[in-house]
Amino acid sequence: xxxxxxxxxxxxxxxxxxxxxxxxxxxxxxxxxxxxxxxxxxxxxxxxxxxxxxxxxxxxxxxxxxxxxxxxxxxxxxxxxxxxxxxxxxxxxxxxxxxxxxxxxxxxxxxxxxxxxxxxxxxxxxxxxxxxxxxxxxxxxxxxxxxxxxxxxxxxxxxxxxxxxxxxxxxxxxxxxxxxxxxxxxxxxxxxxxxxxxxxxxxxxxxxxxxxxxxxxxxxxxxxxxxxxxxxxxxxxxxxxxxxxxxxxxxxxxxxxxxxxxxxxxxxxxxxxxxxxxxxxxxxxxxxxxxxxxxxxxxxxxxxxxxxxxxxxxxxxxxxxxxxxxxxxxxxxxxxxxxxxxxxxxxxxxxxxxxxxxxxxxxxxxxxxxxxxxxxxxxxxxxxxxxxxxxxxxxxxxx
Amino acid sequence: xxxxxxxxxxxxxxxxxxxxxxxxxxxxxxxxxxxxxxxxxxxxxxxxxxxxxxxxxxxxxxxxxxxxxxxxxxxxxxxxxxxxxxxxxxxxxxxxxxxxxxxxxxxxxxxxxxxxxxxxxxxxxxxxxxxxxxxxxxxxxxxxxxxxxxxxxxxxxxxxxxxxxxxxxxxxxxxxxxxxxxxxxxxxxxxxxxxxxxxxxxxxxxxxxxxxxxxxxxxxxxxxxxxxxxxxxxxxxxxxxxxxxxxxxxxxxxxxxxxxxxxxxxxxxxxxxxxxxxxxxxxxxxxxxxxxxxxxxxxxxxxxxxxxxxxxxxxxxxxxxxxxxxxxxxxxxxxxxxxxxxxxxxxxxxxxxxxxxxxxxxxxxxxxxx
Numbered sequence: 001x002x003x004x005x006x007x008x009x010x011x012x013x014x015x016x017x018x019x020x021x022x023x024x025x026x027x028x029x030x031x032x033x034x035x036x037x038x039x040x041x042x043x044x045x046x047x048x049x050x051x052x053x054x055x056x057x058x059x060x061x062x063x064x065x066x067x068x069x070x071x072x073x074x075x076x077x078x079x080x081x082x083x084x085x086x087x088x089x090x091x092x093x094x095x096x097x098x099x100x101x102x103x104x105x106x107x108x109x110x111x112x113x114x115x116x117x118x119x120x121x122x123x124x125x126x127x128x129x130x131x132x133x134x135x136x137x138x139x140x141x142x143x144x145x146x147x148x149x150x151x152x153x154x155x156x157x158x159x160x161x162x163x164x165x166x167x168x169x170x171x172x173x174x175x176x177x178x179x180x181x182x183x184x185x186x187x188x189x190x191x192x193x194x195x196x197x198x199x200x201x202x203x204x205x206x207x208x209x210x211x212x213x214x215x216x217x218x219x220x221x222x223x224x225x226x227x228x229x230x231x232x233x234x235x236x237x238x239x240x241x242x243x244x245x246x247x248x249x250x251x252x253x254x255x256x257x258x259x260x261x262x263x264x265x266x267x268x269x270x271x272x273x274x275x276x277x278x279x280x281x282x283x284x285x286x287x288x289x290x291x292x293x294x295x296x297x298x299x300x301x302x303x304x305x306x307x308x309x310x311x312x313x314x315x316x317x318x319x320x321x322x323x324x325x326x327x328x329x330x331x332x333x334x335x336x337x338x339x340x341x342x343x344x345x346x347x348x349x350x351x352x353x354x355x356x357x358x359x360x361x362x363x364x365x366x367x368x369x370x371x372x373x374x375x376x377x378x379x380x381x382x383x384x385x386x387x388x389x390x391x392x393x394x395x396x397x398x399x
Numbered sequence: 400x401x402x403x404x405x406x407x408x409x410x411x412x413x414x415x416x417x418x419x420x421x422x423x424x425x426x427x428x429x430x431x432x433x434x435x436x437x438x439x440x441x442x443x444x445x446x447x448x449x450x451x452x453x454x455x456x457x458x459x460x461x462x463x464x465x466x467x468x469x470x471x472x473x474x475x476x477x478x479x480x481x482x483x484x485x486x487x488x489x490x491x492x493x494x495x496x497x498x499x500x501x502x503x504x505x506x507x508x509x510x511x512x513x514x515x516x517x518x519x520x521x522x523x524x525x526x527x528x529x530x531x532x533x534x535x536x537x538x539x540x541x542x543x544x545x546x547x548x549x550x551x552x553x554x555x556x557x558x559x560x561x562x563x564x565x566x567x568x569x570x571x572x573x574x575x576x577x578x579x580x581x582x583x584x585x586x587x588x589x590x591x592x593x594x595x596x597x598x599x600x601x602x603x604x605x606x607x608x609x610x611x612x613x614x615x616x617x618x619x620x621x622x623x624x625x626x627x628x629x630x631x632x633x634x635x636x637x638x639x640x641x642x643x644x645x646x647x648x649x650x651x652x653x654x655x656x657x658x659x660x661x662x663x664x665x666x667x668x669x670x671x672x673x674x675x676x677x678x679x680x681x682x683x684x685x686x687x688x689x690x691x692x693x694x695x696x697x698x699x700x701x702x703x704x705x706x707x708x709x710x711x712x713x714x715x716x717x718x719x720x721x722x723x724x725x726x727x728x729x730x731x732x733x734x735x736x737x738x739x740x741x742x743x744x745x746x747x748x749x750x751x752x753x754x755x756x757x758x759x760x761x762x763x764x765x766x767x768x769x
Contacts (some may be wrong), residue, residue, distance in 0.1 A: 031617045034466075043625060044636050051468050051626040052637070053461070054491050060458045064465015064473075068427075069453070069618040091461070094454050161508045215427070220446045224416040224581050229406035258575065263409050266578045275575040276407065279432060280514045299542075299685035301575050302759035 002018030002041040005263040006191065012107050013042050013164035015181070016077060019171055020048075022164070030075050033062040035088075037114050038185075039081035039107040048119060055061035056080065056088030059095050059104055066102045067215045076102040081167040083112045084141050086121030092142065094176070095151035098213035099175040105167065106142060106178065109185040110199070113303055127189075127199040138202070146178045147206035155205040158197065175212045205345075208339025216340065230266040233378060238270060240363035241294035244364070245306035245323060247316025250278060250287050253392075258289030263379045267294040268371035273301045293370065298380075308368070310360040312347060314338055331360060350399045353393025362396035405580045412546040413438035413573040415584070416566065417548035420500060421446050424589030426471040429459050431481060434514040435570035436504040439476030452613055454518035456481040460488035460501075468626050469591075470616030472554060476502035479521050480511060485680045486528060489563060491628040493529055493651065496604070496612065498557035498564075500550075505569040505681075507757060516757060517570035519681050519731040525565060526710060526740055532766070533652045534711035536560070536662060539567040541684030541705045543577065547584045549664065550706060556662045558590050561611050567709065569682045569731070571759060596619075603627075603635035604647050605759035610654035663715055673700040675769055678725035679730060680706045680737055680747050687729045690765035701769065712741065727751045729765045 001010045020030055030048035034040045036055035041051040053061045062078035069076065085092065085106050092104065110123040111131075116131040117135045121140050128135055147154040147365045152175030163181055170177035184196045244261065248254040255276045265272035273292045288304045305325035310318045311332040324330060333356055336342040351359030362373040373393055380389040417428075417439060428443035429451045430436075431735050433677050449471075453459035463473035482503055483718035492499060501526075507516040507527060522537075525765065529535050536556050540546040550566060557564040598605065601622035606612045625635030628642045638644025666684075668691070679687035684705045693704040704719055720726055720741070726749065728738035735752030742750055753760060753768040 027623065028618070028620050043627070047623070049619075051465075051617060052635075053464070053495075053628050054487055057457065057461050057488065057491075059430060061465045062459035063458075064467075065469055065617055066460035066465070067462070068466035068469025068471050068616075070469075071618065074618045090454060094458060141704070154681070188469050211710055213453055215446055215449050218450075220421075220448065223414050223442055224408075224410070224584065227408045227410070227581065229408075229581075230578075259409065262576060262578070266407050266409060270578075272409065272578045273575060274577075275571065278514060298577065300689045300759070300762055301571060301577065301685065304761050304763065306668060380611050 001045065002029070003038060004187050004300040006184065007188055008036070008109060008185070009038055009107050011160055012163065012181045013045050015167055016079070016105060017046065018164045019167035020075070020077070022086045023168055023171055025075055029070070029073065030077060031065055033058045033076060033078040035080050035084050037081040037083055037112070039079055039102065042079050056084040056086070057091060058084065059088055060091035062102045063095050063098070063100050066100050070214070072101065072174070077171070078102055078104040080104070080106060082106060082108040082110060082122035086140060089140065092146055093149040095153035096146040096176050096178070099150055099152055099210050100213045102176055102344050103171050103177045103179070107182040108180050109183040109189060111185055111188050113185045113188055113299065117185070124199055130199060141201065143178065143180050143204055143206065145279045146176070150208055150210055151176045151178055152208055152210060156180040156201060156203050158182040158200055158203050170331050175210060179345055200341035230263055232267065232269040234268040234371050234375045236268040236270055238293060238295055238370050241292060241296070241298070241305045242308065243303040243371065244291045244293070244358055245303065245309040245320055246289045246291070246312070246361065247309065247320045248312030249315040249374060250284050252312055252357055253354045254287040254289050254357045257361055258291050260358070260376055260379045261291050261361050264371070264375035267375045267378055270294060271296065271298050273298050275301055286315040288316060288319055295384055303309065307366060310357070310364060311336060311338070311342070311359065331364065333360070345399050347399060350395035351392040355388070355395060356391040358389065359399060361395045363399045366396055400542055403582045406582045406715045407580050407720040408542070408577055409576045410579050410581065411438060411576045412540065412543055412568065414442050414501065415543055415546040416550045417442040417446055419547045419587060420474050420554055422587035422589070423551045423554040424472060424475045425500065425554055425590065427451060427473045428475065429453055429463050429466070429473055430475050431456050431459050431477065435506050435517070435543045435574055436476040436478055436502065439502055440575060443474070447769065448714065449690055456484035457488060460485040460492065463499050464488060464492045464495065464497050467499050468495070468617050472500070474500045476504065478504050478506050478514070482521065485703055490530055492533060492563045493533070495626040496561040497626070498561055498666065498731055500553045500557055500564050500566060502566045502568060504573055505657040507750050515570065515680060517731065517759065518686055519569055520733070520736065521567065522709065522736040523740065525567065531648070532741070535565060535656050535720055536562060536655060536708070537565040537710040539568050539681040539682060539707060539709050540572065540666065541666065541707060543579050544583060545707060548593045551587050552662060552664065555590050557590055559611070560616055560658070564632060564657070569706055572682045594722070599652045602633040604631060605633040606650060606654070610650050610657065641753065644658070652669050659711055662708055664712035665713070665716065666707065668703040670700050670702045672694065673702040674724040676704055676720060676725055676726045677701060677765065677769065678704045678706065678720065678728050678737070680709060683731050686760050687765055689762035690729070692767065693762060693766060701756065706737065709737065725751070727753055727765065729753045729768050731755050733762045
């Protein structure tokens, strides 16, 4: 044993081994998942598979191991100390919430034995008083917490005679089980188990009857193969490249209208790009889209200065006004309260709030003759809101 | 001769990379949502054979490590804040020699910065992300065809070399949609993961001349396996700085650096008699392509190098660069991180940087520096 003389971790380790043997598990059936601290020294003591990871993270690693193996005949045993159980408390709760098929054994000696005997989040107030620690915060009850989170089986065991029977019950329970074992640190706590018993939390046991967490294997559909190709169906009158800026507000359909313009450009035999920009809170504030249409393949997708700007709202204008060059052809919705000399048009009057961007795009296509607005109509013909979108596109005739 | 019918669509690289990884045999996507990697999350939820939503990025990479140790190929996608949380576990997976692919979509920092603004500012962090100085393979796609092929190569390298691999992208690369002929994407074969012949008695970390130990998963019926993130011997048990254990740690570096020719990817467009070279990577590569085309059209002789294997730095990159009198690095960060990785911070009249912070670097800004 790699532990100090009298250390409780040796008994805990032997008890796990006995429980597994008595339940009939073979060495190739078990994966021991351990982490850092004195409890993390267990790997070489098991003739099973093992994986030794980071401080406190073994319950999370165990979730991946268990779901990855996905075999109810194989067992994932996770071992950590009380220090690990607090740094990785979220991992325990998550494993319990999902009721992942694994057994977590917490060797609780109420201190950090490997770093000098500091108190942990599982140290009781009585033990902290004994160690003259000033921390008065109550300890975590990891057994209760895991139970509340949904673990199938949770139990605290203080008496050595009950270690193996409790572990057998836990390991035999499908789903997530947690067993907290009281463990004496002879280097930093005390030398006698009888004294130690005065400082620990009483035994408790909880059950939840819940389905075991699994990760189903799915048949999925290809992401690209099923995309509809956009064949050239329309002509175009574009020479070179043109950058179109569409600037509105969230909820105004700017992003989807710009995407439909880029797709329509492909139907018109052009190359296109569409880049969206909006605040991280996508439901409010500005919504900007840049569309590049080009005879030649497009590499750089930025828009240093736009050739065309379709401004739908004040929010959009504020965001893009610096991108407007003297040569930029600008149209502004006449409902937007913007003081400027730019041409105003009734896009939102014609297309409505959600259709203003499409109305503006169709208006510009018709005015410029780059390609027919009919290409836009073609793009949306199978859309679930085809009628509304077609109305918005055709509304350019009323602008 | 059979000719392919072109199929033009409006598409983004998130979709391309996700599909490529699944076709390459990636088993499970485990993610925690973060901008601008959102599209990877939503596409993966539709496409991966298994999908799992983690409660935080530390859990995500721990779960991935468990899946990988069990013989699966896991994938995640995140941005710098998530990568920062994953860093300790990334070191663990690297030390355990667990195959996995991490897609990092760069955004404007520091800290939470601007989540919806692109950048190329995470390269130097990744250069030193493995404590001890060992290299982590980092591939960076420069266009949609790269997105397809490098995603496949990332999965292949992860399995072949038993290592995490980073696919380093940026917001504009994976969220901007472009017209693209998807018939140019050749179907991909799943990476071979059959168990290779091994020397008996099996030892988890005993490697032969190729310096990569034969991988057997947890719960296998053939041999006992022991994965270990602490310094370990060939058996996978903790070793206290003995020669065998330290040799295993050295091997992490050697297995990648001595076989880097097997995963060296770059694009070199050389012009005869050119003394100037433009070097770029990732999202800035397209601006560099346009800049070089413009310069050539105006009679300037200039060559172009697009680095795609960023780390470890392939000797071929230095070999090409050394042929030129003047080199201009083009990248979207404050200082020119790729340049600093190759040359350090020292300024030189021969080495120039065209950089941009907060917006995309344009072709004209590269031309100004040449």
